[in-house]
Amino acid sequence: MKALKKNVWASASGEADDQEPPLPYGGIVQAEVNLQQPCPPNQVTQAFITNRFPGTSQADWNNWHWQLRNSFKSIKDLSTFLHLSQDELAVAGQNTNLPIRITPYYASLLSKFNPDHPLRKTVVPVMDELIMSKGEAEDPLCETHDSVAKCLVHRYPDRLLFLVTDFCSAYCRYCTRSHMVAKDKNHIIKRNDWLQAINYIKNHTEIRDVILSGGDPLTLPDCHIEFLLSQLRAIPHVEIIRIGTKVPAVLPQRITPALLRILKKYHPLYMSIHFTHPDEITPEVKKACNMLADAGIPMGSQTVLLKDVNDDVPTFKKLFHELLKVRVRPYYIYQCDPIPGSGHFRTPVEKGLEIIQGLRGFTSGYAVPHYVIDAPGGGGKIPLLPEYVIGRNDNGLVLRNFEGNEYVYPD
Numbered sequence: 001m002k003a004l005k006k007n008v009w010a011s012a013s014g015e016a017d018d019q020e021p022p023l024p025y026g027g028i029v030q031a032e033v034n035l036q037q038p039c040p041p042n043q044v045t046q047a048f049i050t051n052r053f054p055g056t057s058q059a060d061w062n063n064w065h066w067q068l069r070n071s072f073k074s075i076k077d078l079s080t081f082l083h084l085s086q087d088e089l090a091v092a093g094q095n096t097n098l099p100i101r102i103t104p105y106y107a108s109l110l111s112k113f114n115p116d117h118p119l120r121k122t123v124v125p126v127m128d129e130l131i132m133s134k135g136e137a138e139d140p141l142c143e144t145h146d147s148v149a150k151c152l153v154h155r156y157p158d159r160l161l162f163l164v165t166d167f168c169s170a171y172c173r174y175c176t177r178s179h180m181v182a183k184d185k186n187h188i189i190k191r192n193d194w195l196q197a198i199n200y201i202k203n204h205t206e207i208r209d210v211i212l213s214g215g216d217p218l219t220l221p222d223c224h225i226e227f228l229l230s231q232l233r234a235i236p237h238v239e240i241i242r243i244g245t246k247v248p249a250v251l252p253q254r255i256t257p258a259l260l261r262i263l264k265k266y267h268p269l270y271m272s273i274h275f276t277h278p279d280e281i282t283p284e285v286k287k288a289c290n291m292l293a294d295a296g297i298p299m300g301s302q303t304v305l306l307k308d309v310n311d312d313v314p315t316f317k318k319l320f321h322e323l324l325k326v327r328v329r330p331y332y333i334y335q336c337d338p339i340p341g342s343g344h345f346r347t348p349v350e351k352g353l354e355i356i357q358g359l360r361g362f363t364s365g366y367a368v369p370h371y372v373i374d375a376p377g378g379g380g381k382i383p384l385l386p387e388y389v390i391g392r393n394d395n396g397l398v399l400r401n402f403e404g405n406e407y408v409y410p411d
């Protein structure tokens with residue numbers, strides 16, 4: 001963790017400065033998780049509840065509706081529990097790409113004093129968001145261009161992206177879809193848009209894979225999720241359904257037995273879960289992932305490579321080892337997309353290659369995801385690999401292994 005800058009604190013809450021609570025890594029005691037019982041809050045979260053939500057019952061805290069109702073939605077809200085830096089305070093009243101939204105649960109994991117804390121940087125805006133860098137664009141992946149209906153993106157021949165809501169339980173400051181997420185203040189679902197999308201899928205027999213995304217589909221009520229899944233499952237050519245979500249990381253309370261009963265009915269159902277940092281893998285998140293795995297849902301992780309958040313090999317190795325322990329297979333590392341105001345998050349591409357090189361051979365192959373650039377202009381995902389083929393000699397193909405040693409394969 002970086003050293004704190006002096007004199008950057010402003011306690012808008014007027015609270016006296018107190019001690020930084022222990023942060024999750026290596027803080028949280030990894031207690032046995034009972035999947036049948038509501039999860040008692042981890043130590044860090046319990047300290048936060050006592051300070052910020054005194055008197056809140058465990059039943060309320062574990063209720064995902066309570067979490068959404070009590071989310072933090074402004075710099076003023078954040079100042080009630082964070083000692084904000086001048087940079088963070090200056091964002092108040094500015095026109096950022098995305099609003100602020102952080103669940104109380106996720107807020108409990110943020111460092112109170114350190115604006116450089118990795119999780120805090122991903123959800124608390126700073127003034128750099130207002131700086132437009134070269135190559136940045138509102139919709140860098142040109143999804144609007146591939147949009148075939150109000151909430152459908154059809155780029156690849158046999159699969160399709162169905163954007164079912166513009167709401168998320170927490171807004172990531174680097175969100176690729178910041179041009180369309182949280183744009184309707186009331187997040188109203190237009191039933192006709194959904195029906196139009198379902199009709200399009202029915203009429204396009206080449207679509208065998210539908211990805212529900214948004215926004216975050218798991219923020220929808222159970223009945224809406226059931227409606228969507230049942231409609232899609234009734235289409236004979238839809239072979240698999242995937243849900244893209246960050247909910248298990250930021251709102252694990254949403255993974256309820258009632259939701260699982262619905263999801264289980266619509267297999268084969270896959271889930272791509274957005275994780276950023278090992279500090280996210282708390283007992284609550286482990287429980288949520290284990291419940292999803294026990295419901296037979298294969299899970300893969302998606303992680304955006306972010307400067308000063310997760311841009312080193314030990315952080316990724318820890319994250320991927322923790323994910324494999326809860327049956328989530330590391331799937332993609334994304335180079336950060338050039339959305340407006342994202343320059344402070346972007347690393348050089350060499351950094352991503354260095355991370356893959358630091359994983360491949362040094363840990364289980366299951367812990368090595370694909371590193372991809374989603375090509376600006378709508379080119380789709382392009383995988384990048386460190387150079388393992390050196391060239392050819394008279395005996396065949398010259399290869400380099402993970403330790404840098406050369407070998408010849410008689411090709």
Ligand code: SF4
Pocket residue numbers: 167168170171172174175176177178181214215216245246274
């Ligand atoms: S959860 Fe996904 S869609 Fe929502 S703000 Fe984060 S990156 Fe964007």
